[in-house]
Amino acid sequence: xxxxxxxxxxxxxxxxxxxxxxxxxxxxxxxxxxxxxxxxxxxxxxxxxxxxxxxxxxxxxxxxxxxxxxxxxxxxxxxxxxxxxxxxxxxxxxxxxxxxxxxxxxxxxxxxxxxxxxxxxxxxxxxxxxxxxxxxxxxxxxxxxxxxxxxxxxxxxxxxxxxxxxxxxxxxxxxxxxxxxxxxxxxxxxxxxxxxxxxxxxxxxxxxxxxxxxxxxxxxxxxxxxxxxxxxxxxxxxxxxxxxxxxxxxxxxxxxxxxxxxxxxxxxxxxxxxxxxxxxxxxxxxxxxxxxxxxxxxxxxxxxxxxxxxxxxxxxxxxxxxxxxxxxxxxxxxxxxxxxxxxxxxxxxxxxxxxxxxxxxxxxxxxxxxxxxxxxxxx
Amino acid sequence: xxxxxxxxxxxxxxxxxxxxxxxxxxxxxxxxxxxxxxxxxxxxxxxxxxxxxxxxxxxxxxxxxxxxxxxxxxxxxxxxxxxxxxxxxxxxxxxxxxxxxxxxxxxxxxxxxxxxxxxxxxxxxxxxxxxxxxxxxxxxxxxxxxxxxxxxxxxxxxxxxxxxxxxxxxxxxxxxxxxxxxxxxxxxxxxxxxxxxxxxxxxxxxxxxxxxxxxxxxxxxxxxxxxxxxxxxxxxxxxxxxxxxxxxxxxxxxxxxxxxxxxxxxxxxxxxxxxxxxxxxxxxxxxxxxxxxxxxxxxxxxxxxxxxxxxxxxxxxxxxxxxxxxxxxxxxx
Numbered sequence: 107x108x109x110x111x112x113x114x115x116x117x118x119x120x121x122x123x124x125x126x127x128x129x130x131x132x133x134x135x136x137x138x139x140x141x142x143x144x145x146x147x148x149x150x151x152x153x154x155x156x157x158x159x160x161x162x163x164x165x166x167x168x169x170x171x172x173x174x175x176x177x178x179x180x181x182x183x184x185x186x187x188x189x190x191x192x193x194x195x196x197x198x199x200x201x202x203x204x205x206x207x208x209x210x211x212x213x214x215x216x217x218x219x220x221x222x223x224x225x226x227x228x229x230x231x232x233x234x235x236x237x238x239x240x241x242x243x244x245x246x247x248x249x250x251x252x253x254x255x256x257x258x259x260x261x262x263x264x265x266x267x268x269x270x271x272x273x274x275x276x277x278x279x280x281x282x283x284x285x286x287x288x289x290x291x292x293x294x295x296x297x298x299x300x301x302x303x304x305x306x307x308x309x310x311x312x313x314x315x316x317x318x319x320x321x322x323x324x325x326x327x328x329x330x331x332x333x334x335x336x337x338x339x340x341x342x343x344x345x346x347x348x349x350x351x352x353x354x355x356x357x358x359x360x361x362x363x364x365x366x367x368x369x370x371x372x373x374x375x376x377x378x379x380x381x382x383x384x385x386x387x388x389x390x391x392x393x394x395x396x397x398x399x400x401x402x403x404x405x406x407x408x409x410x411x412x413x414x415x416x417x418x419x420x421x422x423x424x425x426x427x428x429x430x431x432x433x434x435x436x437x438x439x440x441x442x443x444x445x446x447x448x449x450x451x452x453x454x455x456x457x458x459x460x461x462x463x464x465x466x467x468x469x470x471x472x473x474x475x476x477x478x479x480x481x482x483x484x485x
Numbered sequence: 486x487x488x489x490x491x492x493x494x495x496x497x498x499x500x501x502x503x504x505x506x507x508x509x510x511x512x513x514x515x516x517x518x519x520x521x522x523x524x525x526x527x528x529x530x531x532x533x534x535x536x537x538x539x540x541x542x543x544x545x546x547x548x549x550x551x552x553x554x555x556x557x558x559x560x561x562x563x564x565x566x567x568x569x570x571x572x573x574x575x576x577x578x579x580x581x582x583x584x585x586x587x588x589x590x591x592x593x594x595x596x597x598x599x600x601x602x603x604x605x606x607x608x609x610x611x612x613x614x615x616x617x618x619x620x621x622x623x624x625x626x627x628x629x630x631x632x633x634x635x636x637x638x639x640x641x642x643x644x645x646x647x648x649x650x651x652x653x654x655x656x657x658x659x660x661x662x663x664x665x666x667x668x669x670x671x672x673x674x675x676x677x678x679x680x681x682x683x684x685x686x687x688x689x690x691x692x693x694x695x696x697x698x699x700x701x702x703x704x705x706x707x708x709x710x711x712x713x714x715x716x717x718x719x720x721x722x723x724x725x726x727x728x729x730x731x732x733x734x735x736x737x738x739x740x741x742x743x744x745x746x747x748x749x750x751x752x753x754x755x756x757x758x759x760x761x762x763x764x765x766x767x768x769x770x771x772x773x774x775x776x777x778x779x780x781x782x783x784x785x786x787x788x789x790x791x792x793x794x795x796x797x798x799x800x801x802x803x804x805x806x807x808x809x810x811x812x813x814x815x816x817x818x
Contacts, residue, residue, distance in 0.1 A: 189674065293761070324700075325757035327743065390674055397705075401726060
């Protein structure tokens with residue numbers, strides 16, 4: 107990669123201040139010699155047929171991720187949903203280069219990111235985690251964390267580091283004097299803001315957020331979600347948002363990918379996937395999501411628990427738990443294909459052509475009138 | 486009729502960095518026979534400590550300062566609540582925890598762990614205890630219980646471990662089951678299974694539940710009574726539907742406004758301003774006042790207590806009427 111990149115990020119006004127979009131000044135945009143050539147679509151990030159398997163004891167193989175493909179357009183927020191062990195974090199690790207997939211490729215603007223990544227490539231994709239406390243060095247102050255990054259990646263000249271640190275704090279809604287604090291001196295929500303500042307410090311193109319609000323209390327969760335939305339629209343960031351919480355994903359993402367046992371079972375726009383789920387697993391997740399005013403008990407619609415990824419069932423891997431399963435499901439593995447509604451809505455189910463029936467209790471759950479809490483703003 | 490469980494003015498002191506603070510401050514509630522109460526609050530509000538104080542399982546550094554726990558009309562003695570096997574009132578309660586893996590004994594088979602109470606508390610013979618354990622495994626929905634009897638906790642999945650813990654809790658034939666975030670660590674599809682199991686057990690065995698959780702959205706399903714806790718105190722209590730539908734404490738309203746609902750993704754969640762105060766430096770008066778938009782100077786100086794605000798509903802707020810009016814206004818718009 108050419109050395110022009112620094113010049114780009116140094117030039118003129120700081121890309122982080124105010125409304126000026128980060129992407130405009132981002133060192134990678136336009137600099138890539140391959141941009142536009144390799145990829146026909148406008149996908150910024152492309153996960154292409156990625157498979158990851160691990161060797162476990164007794165010579166057996168654990169298939170964590172099985173031929174997963176999806177694309178994320180520039181400025182898009184993609185939600186990656188699934189329960190524990192479905193492979194969503196492994197996919198994330200492949201994207202940032204922590205794990206080298208056994209097969210398949212990860213591309214940024216059509217350019218393949220191999221196992222050995224340059225500093226530029228590593229910078230371009232940043233990851234943040236569920237527990238900011240264990241992912242921040244307890245002995246480094248916020249200033250040390252940020253200035254080390256800014257210095258190592260030469261984001262700003264040495265003299266500008268302090269100013270940039272302050273800008274980053276402002277960007278994530280923390281006071282400048284927070285720079286002197288150690289991670290232990292902050293609350294969970296504040297630590298997550300620091301983690302976001304750290305990810306943003308290197309001016310990434312893509313942020314992979316792995317369950318970033320799952321460890322937070324409800325009352326602060328909303329502020330971090332709002333921050334993500336803000337950053338998405340102000341900086342034009344591309345975000346892959348990983349969560350098991352459907353309510354969070356539905357709120358934040360435009361497009362959704364649902365994973366089960368290492369495979370994508372459904373993919374599509376938020377409205378298509380949530381309003382008209384075509385895979386019984388998506389439907390089951392949606393029905394199992396707890397709801398505030400649901401007084402009736404949700405009858406469990408899915409039998410048993412996910413099988414071990416060492417021993418994935420033949421055919422459709424969901425069939426042993428599926429209320430809709432027929433004989434074909436245990437024999438033929440359904441491919442991820444269009445459900446036929448015209449939009450880009452894919453499902454890996456033999457019955458994807460039919461609107462999947464509600465499972466629980468026959469009738470839709472009863473709701474009381476939605477109380478108007480949305481109107482209650484703070485002081 | 487006397488309630489099955491009465492907790493009166495429970496005060497628990499904990500220590501941090503050598504300084505003492507009240508983790509639970511004057512909590513009182515009662516539970517009817519066969520009833521279910523949910524205690525909701527965010528991390529550090531004292532909800533789990535309340536349960537542990539009732540079971541006399543306070544972590545080291547915790548001290549029960551005052552308060553009465555009455556089970557079926559008989560008060561549990563603070564000093565020997567946990568001592569000895571003979572205290573029959575305490576044995577009418579069992580507790581299950583969030584993290585089944587650390588709550589279970591890793592080097593004993595689950596069968597032996599379940600059979601322990603029948604053998605030692607109910608004084609059944611070896612074979613009868615074993616039979617009872619297998620029966621309990623079947624009751625909590627574990628397939629092939631004879632084989633699972635010999636399994637160790639690490640060999641089981643998270644949902645199955647939680648079922649084992651429920652089986653252990655039931656093995657002493659309790660009347661009250663205290664549940665400390667029993668589904669928080671589980672996936673949603675497993676969560677519905679465990680919630681359904683708890684509700685079935687409640688119906689089939691007349692079990693009473695105290696269900697502690699941080700997740701407001703599960704309480705409607707499991708409990709008809711709700712208590713909301715903040716900084717060690719109960720700030721609102723009442724029938725679940727009424728409290729969630731028409732909260733009278735601004736903190737409850739704030740939690741509801743901050744919660745995301747899977748069915749209404751367009752609604753912006755609104756965070757409660759500020760953050761949970763440091764328990765060593767609690768604000769004076771109503772501890773919620775620095776975060777409350779209804780706060781007046783009175784709130785800083787008045788020690789607010791739970792007061793009736795409607796049929797069966799109580800709130801510890803000087804401005805619960807103003808809140809009700811504001812909610813009604815917002816609803817009209």
